[in-house]
Amino acid sequence: MKNFELARLFDLMADILEIKEENPFRIRAYRRAAQNLESLTEDVEALAREERLEEIPGVGKDLAGKIVEYLRTGRIKDVEAAKRGIPGGVVDLMNVPGIGPKTAKLLYEKEGITTLDRLEKLARAGKLRGLHGIQAKTEANILKGIALVRGGQARMPLGRALPLGQELVRALGDVPGVKAIELAGSLRRMKETVGDIDVLATSTSPAKVMHAFTTLPQVAEVLERGETKAAIRHREGIQVDLRVLEPECFGAALAYFTGSKQHNIRIREMAVKKGLKISEYGVFRASTGRRVAGATEEEVYAAVGLPWIPPELREDLGEVEAAAKGRLPDLVALGDIRGDLHCHTKATDGSHTIDELVAAAETRGYEYVVVTDHSLSARVAGGLSADELAAHVGKIRAVQPKHPRIAVLAGSECDILADGAMDYSDDVLARLDLVIGGVHSRFKQPRREMTKRICRALANPYVSVLAHPTGRLIGEREPYDVDLEEVFRTAKQHGKAVEINAYPSRLDLNDVHARRARDLGVLIAVNTDAHVLDHLSTIELGVATARRAWVEKSGVVNTWPAKKLLAWARSSRPEAGRRPLAARGGGSKR
Numbered sequence: 001m002k003n004f005e006l007a008r009l010f011d012l013m014a015d016i017l018e019i020k021e022e023n024p025f026r027i028r029a030y031r032r033a034a035q036n037l038e039s040l041t042e043d044v045e046a047l048a049r050e051e052r053l054e055e056i057p058g059v060g061k062d063l064a065g066k067i068v069e070y071l072r073t074g075r076i077k078d079v080e081a082a083k084r085g086i087p088g089g090v091v092d093l094m095n096v097p098g099i100g101p102k103t104a105k106l107l108y109e110k111e112g113i114t115t116l117d118r119l120e121k122l123a124r125a126g127k128l129r130g131l132h133g134i135q136a137k138t139e140a141n142i143l144k145g146i147a148l149v150r151g152g153q154a155r156m157p158l159g160r161a162l163p164l165g166q167e168l169v170r171a172l173g174d175v176p177g178v179k180a181i182e183l184a185g186s187l188r189r190m191k192e193t194v195g196d197i198d199v200l201a202t203s204t205s206p207a208k209v210m211h212a213f214t215t216l217p218q219v220a221e222v223l224e225r226g227e228t229k230a231a232i233r234h235r236e237g238i239q240v241d242l243r244v245l246e247p248e249c250f251g252a253a254l255a256y257f258t259g260s261k262q263h264n265i266r267i268r269e270m271a272v273k274k275g276l277k278i279s280e281y282g283v284f285r286a287s288t289g290r291r292v293a294g295a296t297e298e299e300v301y302a303a304v305g306l307p308w309i310p311p312e313l314r315e316d317l318g319e320v321e322a323a324a325k326g327r328l329p330d331l332v333a334l335g336d337i338r339g340d341l342h343c344h345t346k347a348t349d350g351s352h353t354i355d356e357l358v359a360a361a362e363t364r365g366y367e368y369v370v371v372t373d374h375s376l377s378a379r380v381a382g383g384l385s386a387d388e389l390a391a392h393v394g395k396i397r398a399v400q401p402k403h404p405r406i407a408v409l410a411g412s413e414c415d416i417l418a419d420g421a422m423d424y425s426d427d428v429l430a431r432l433d434l435v436i437g438g439v440h441s442r443f444k445q446p447r448r449e450m451t452k453r454i455c456r457a458l459a460n461p462y463v464s465v466l467a468h469p470t471g472r473l474i475g476e477r478e479p480y481d482v483d484l485e486e487v488f489r490t491a492k493q494h495g496k497a498v499e500i501n502a503y504p505s506r507l508d509l510n511d512v513h514a515r516r517a518r519d520l521g522v523l524i525a526v527n528t529d530a531h532v533l534d535h536l537s538t539i540e541l542g543v544a545t546a547r548r549a550w551v552e553k554s555g556v557v558n559t560w561p562a563k564k565l566l567a568w569a570r571s572s573r574p575e576a577g578r579r580p581l582a583a584r585g586g587g588s589k590r
Contacts, residue, residue, distance in 0.1 A: 006070060010033050013082060016083060098138075123139045175203070199243075201242065203244050214232060229243050249295070251297045257280065283303045313547075313548070339370070348373040355399050368407035386424060396410040430462060436499070437467065459494055464568070497523035503528065
């Protein structure tokens with residue numbers, strides 16, 4: 001919880017400094033620290049107690065002091081001082097994509113705008129035009145941005161909601177008398193955004209669970225409290241509902257509250273045909289009212305003649321029919337992932353050394369990890385020239401002997417230029433084990449040009465994976481306009497993979513697009529795009545997206561052994577481009 005609170009405060013400080021046009025290095029330092037705090041898997045309070053705050057990437061002595069100040073007092077004096085003289089609404093305007101500090105300041109000074117409502121009203125009326133740099137197209141983009149922000153406010157991204165839910169489950173699981181406890185709802189189905197958090201539990205002492213839940217430090221407001229049901233507003237703004245159940249109906253309740261609504265309707269229809277009634281309390285004979293199932297989800301599904309259906313599939317998108325025919329997919333699982341193909345280091349915009357990245361991947365039990373720092377055109381990320389890349393590859397190879405249990409592979413996240421050419425020549429790419437191509441500029445190219453651009457990159461014999469294929473950032477940036485059908489057909493034609501990028505604000509491809517790729521027989525890579533070591537754990541989100549897309553293990557290239565992965569990466573290369581690769585380690589996690 002404190003991780004998120006501090007991340008918000010540091011982001012706020014960066015916003016204020018931008019409005020005041022202060023030192024860009026200070027602004028960048030706060031932004032980086034905020035990002036790393038939000039993705040931190042360890043509790044910042046525990047790090048503070050152990051005097052390890054400066055181990056957080058981007059947190060030096062000064063910011064560590066501010067973290068300690070907040071943990072002790074609940075405030076940071078420098079942030080409060082910086083806020084003086086800046087209307088709060090001006091900072092809020094910067095949450096709208098496309099509105100930077102100068103524009104936010106201009107809107108306030110010229111039109112007195114401090115709320116999204118007023119901004120939207122004036123934009124719809126065409127009354128922003130004429131202000132410095134604002135035209136009709138700008139107004140249209142502002143309206144789209146407002147819609148994105150409001151969508152984000154209504155629902156919380158999975159990457160934020162999941163750790164909050166898991167934290168609550170851990171806390172309540174320690175309450176005496178709790179026998180079973182699970183997340184439910186859209187969070188259990190791992191939707192990319194969720195409206196609330198549902199928690200179900202069984203206990204011999206429901207009153208103790210209710211008391212513990214409503215007095216947790218995460219509680220901002222108690223909305224409802226009964227004997228077996230309570231609701232709170234989490235300090236992160238999302239509602240959390242808790243139900244304590246009898247063990248004999250736990251499975252029925254878990255199925256009912258996991259949903260989705262349409263999936264549940266289908267199951268209930270099947271039950272009616274068998275003379276059964278299903279509710280959150282169990283499965284009952286309609287004629288006698290006798291309970292026939294309900295303790296487990298498996299019992300509930302078996303009662304209507306189906307095998308258990310994984311929660312990620314419960315969207316009434318064909319899973320009921322597939323289950324009835326015994327054709328449910330054997331979904332990829334977190335434990336199937338053998339390595340991460342998309343990771344950054346300090347060589348460009350990452351926060352750790354090659355050795356630190358490899359050690360972290362090795363700790364996860366991976367068989368391989370690919371170091372894929374940025375190419376030259378990604379200047380904001382400190383992209384590498386061809387000569388710098390050659391030196392970087394030498395360093396990657398030099399790390400291998402220290403880690404004999406994992407294959408350390410040299411790659412690149414190489415920019416796809418505006419015309420579809422790659423940022424490095426084929427001769428440079430040929431010296432790498434695996435190449436990921438990504439769009440990082442010219443996001444507003446017309447659909448035809450963007451599609452042609454990406455397809456040309458996929459046809460390059462040295463490119464193996466298309467990174468974050470639509471470029472979207474959830475609640476921040478819309479996908480670029482591209483014909484994904486054509487992209488997927490091209491990827492299939494050339495035997496290339498498209499990425500599910502597990503970075504929480506990306507989840508790109510989303511589940512709908514990933515399923516279409518899967519249906520067309522396109523290979524998938526599930527990667528984290530890690531910039532700090534804690535990002536490696538977000539692989540869980542990418543795997544969940546793949547599962548929602550019905551993706552099986554065989555279709556995910558980084559579930560393959562290293563030998564198969566490398567053979568695939570080299571398979572499209574001409575003989576002249578197949579350079580001998582340095583000797584590698586690579587113990588198996590199997």
